Amino acid sequence: MSNRRQPGHPPPNQSASRWTPVVVAVTVLLCIGAIVAIATLVGGDDDATGSGRAATESPAAAPGECTSPPALPEPPSPYAEPPDPSKAEGATWTATVATNCGDIVLELYGDKAPQTVASFLTLAEDGYWDDSPCHRLTTRRIFVLQCGDPTGTGSGNPGYGYGVENAPPDGQYPAGTLAMARTQDPNSNGGQFFIVYDDTQLPDPVGYTIFGKVTEGLDIVSRIAEEGVEGGGGDGAPAQPISILDITTEKAS
Numbered sequence: 001m002s003n004r005r006q007p008g009h010p011p012p013n014q015s016a017s018r019w020t021p022v023v024v025a026v027t028v029l030l031c032i033g034a035i036v037a038i039a040t041l042v043g044g045d046d047d048a049t050g051s052g053r054a055a056t057e058s059p060a061a062a063p064g065e066c067t068s069p070p071a072l073p074e075p076p077s078p079y080a081e082p083p084d085p086s087k088a089e090g091a092t093w094t095a096t097v098a099t100n101c102g103d104i105v106l107e108l109y110g111d112k113a114p115q116t117v118a119s120f121l122t123l124a125e126d127g128y129w130d131d132s133p134c135h136r137l138t139t140r141r142i143f144v145l146q147c148g149d150p151t152g153t154g155s156g157n158p159g160y161g162y163g164v165e166n167a168p169p170d171g172q173y174p175a176g177t178l179a180m181a182r183t184q185d186p187n188s189n190g191g192q193f194f195i196v197y198d199d200t201q202l203p204d205p206v207g208y209t210i211f212g213k214v215t216e217g218l219d220i221v222s223r224i225a226e227e228g229v230e231g232g233g234g235d236g237a238p239a240q241p242i243s244i245l246d247i248t249t250e251k252a253s
Helices: 021-034 114-126 218-227
Strands: 092-099 102-109 136-140 142-147 177-180 193-196 210-216 243-251
Touching: 092 114, 102 114, 102 218, 114 210, 114 243, 136 218, 142 218, 210 218
Parallel strands: none
Antiparallel strands: 092 102, 092 243, 102 210, 136 142, 142 193, 177 193, 177 210
16 A cells, blocks of 8 residues: 555555546555555564554544544654564563554554564654544545544655565465555555555555554454545545554564
């Protein structure tokens, strides 16, 4: 997936242009890749990590409801390079993504995608995604919610990129899959990622890194999808705004 348009017809990518039916099939796959994450090494393996935001600053949404999204954060400083994959490899992790629509809990595959998970842990610990909007929703053919760009434009990245890990050879991304978005460049994985809310096929020859799955809160993403895309259509900003307030992580095994 890429910045603004990645899964769905056009796979999530970092572009914000409209897709035509023909271009969408190709673009969707290319777009998914535009997401680039800012990663810095996370602290102790057994400690919960996050930005340390006070609970009073991240009001929780009632079940089935969303609160008003926060204002966009200040643009983060770029990172010089991706974090060391040894930070995550050989282990699984749990990440709790607090949003203005409720918490989404993720299982992260450090054993299958160590570079991606090391990046995710670092960015979460640094608060890179705090107050960042999920800027893209696709509802036709490709069923994903794309997040991870603090600028909200679909073109933001952490200043570094890395290659694809753990891509499915059959191009199948089941509901609940957590994967990285990128541009046409396989080495453009960074900070943007997408959540698949309904079974999706992305027949890209390189594929998109699967680095985890949703274990709780997929219903939140489905509710956002039911509200549709802002202004109609099947690819664009979600009509119901959803933003990441904070992400905390802990080692699971």
